[in-house]
Amino acid sequence: METRTALQTFSLTNDVVEVSPQDEIFNFDVVQNRQINREQPWTEDPHYFKLCRISAVALIKMVIHARSGVPHEIMGLMQGKLVGRYVARPKLTSTGKVHPPTRSLVIIDSFALPVQGTETRVNAANEANEYMVEYLMNSEKAGIKENAIGWYHSHPGYGCWLSGIDVNTQMNNQRYQDPFVAVVIDPNRTISAGKVDIGAFRTYPENYVPPNAVASEYQSIPLSKIEDFGAYANQYYQLPVEIFKSSLDNELLGLLWNKYWVNTLSQSSLISNRAYTVSQLSDLHQKLQKNGVSSTRATAPFASDKSKDKDGDGKRKKEKEESQMGKGVRDSTHIAVEAQHGLIAQVIKDVIFSLRPAGVRDASGDVQMGDETRPPANEKKISTVVDTNMSVG
Template sequence: MDPYPSSSSSSSIAQKTWELENNIKTIDTPAPTTSTDTSFLSDAIFHYDEAAQLKFQQEKPWSNDPNYFRRVKISALALLKMVVHARSGGTIEVMGLMQGKTDGDTIIVMDAFALPVEGTETRVNAQADAYEYMVDYSQTNKQRVVALLDFCDLEERVEPDLVLNWIEDQSQNIKLLPFVSLEAGRLENAVGWYHSHPGYGCWLSGIDVSTQMLNQQFQEPFLAVVIDPTRTVSAGKVEIGAFRTYPEGYKPPDDPVSEYQTIPLNKIEDFGVHCKQYYSLDITYFKSSLDCHLLDLLWNKYWVNTLSSSPLLGNGDYVAGQISDLAEKLEHAESQLAHSRLGPLMAPQRKKDEESQLAKITRDSAKITVEQVHGLMSQVIKDILFNSVRQSNRSRTETSDPEPMVET
């Protein structure tokens, strides 16, 4: 038995781990009904009914209910593309567009693509060239693929999957003509935009709220997705949020308690001012037989970087920033506590707020500790997998060598 895991098996294990960590559900594909039927034709979620989508947009059920859309389904392929794009930006915010459709109160994201946008560490905005690229990409994506092939001196009009199969299986016999139209033939419209918040959580800033409100005014239905690539690497799970804004002047009822997230001290004011202007949607992920091949290709391109990277070493600046932010929050809480002691009695509500603030600081501290322990455990496991085997083989070789003969 080979002690070294093969590249393909290691890639498969890493991909399965990523899917389990993010709870990606595989859509059951029904068996083919005829001999000519194929499994990938049975993926109903990929069927686009243009008439039904147009009717839904004309009815506008969301205009009567600001909370109409409550769920988001994101394909595993789109999720991985967004995470890779967000991670490639480092500490700079990036931006992209999502394509998909609607199904009742659910927005389904089928694909995503990056936009040529120049961002900063705190904001990202699309300019005229980005909007032009967005329109060109969407129009090109909607056109049907038509390839003209010179196959055994026979010019034929073929479908995209046949083009790919022929190129793979009979690459020696096919000669592509000078022009081959490579449009994707995707009919889905743009259903939202995504951007990254490197290191400071998934929420909408004031600029994000203004951008999303403008999008919802002219491009409904539309969704805003935020990804934190830095926390994704640190936690080992995709840190993502999906949001929609309320109409201007709308006062939402008290929201239920949402999942707690750490907000840096220098972002708390921006977060608190606008947090009542939007709401979050539940996110689930899916993949099907149509996704599997493309997901494997994309994963095989990047999985080695994931395996060789270390959250402890790669996120050193992020961890230092977290600890510094935690220290500032403690100093801020201590100063407030000292001020309150000057008075004879503390108001009950103020005391409750201070206790809540200290509780949040405690949770932030515990979160940093857990992430560091997980990173250390990951390093230990990698050391056992890749170094212990070589050390054991080396020791086995040394013990198997014959002992030298010594003359007496």
């Protein structure tokens, strides 16, 4: 029962959409696939694809793989198809919701690659290329029609974006085997937040100047990665991600979830993310120190500076400094909330699973009455946890 509830919570947290097994997303049309690959409409419009849809089975497989590699990066491939055109009157799902735009990259399955990874990069050697070719050939023999449609790798602890090496890799993939998508997963932030931290990206063609990009959701980037993050930010764009599943996936999801849930239940984010938390605090200290040093440099103002200050330049500078300080406050709050969530999870697991002999005091100082006379629920502890959780939220 607990496993089923946890899987439902995971689905709600990650906004998993359930579709009918008869939905067109599971139907691979060979003729249509050949036609759209022959036309290649995405070469005329860099923003042709509007959405990346990932099956829940592929998502859990990628998250398990990413968590197994911490603190090193991992890499794998994704199989799927593309849905190529908009429709004037979109169809409805089994729940009555309108289908998203049909110009989508659909990921049905994923598999890991035997690569050598470090904390900052991953290298695919000849063995990985041979494994990839053999896997795809055997998949075709087994009747799986979906081709390789993208690659995924992890960024342990530093967010979902593309580095310079990632941009070059994705550009080569789009040049020689388009359509192709790059997916990035941060396993450390996934463990801390519960919601899978994932991003899907495609690069712009060479010499393409993108229009003014819409500001993306704020994410904390380590100081050592900010330069790499900003240098290539205009060479790619992010696709919205939607997770889906069907009723036929429930059994397979249950088998995968047992492995995922056992790892989640047996681990403590306070311990498994200890190095990540230390790196967050160190990075926050460096950012605050850098902003503090730059803001304490005093220079004698010129007369022209005073006039500019009246025109609003001083106000804009102050707003910029406040925004930098505001980001530091936001990052520190995020670190504190993650730590409190880890403590709350440990207290809840202690309340539910710990067995103590009679007369032994627990962490809160209460005397336990033994398993035979223990009340059905420890109301005092649960209420304390709920109150703490409410104060965090």
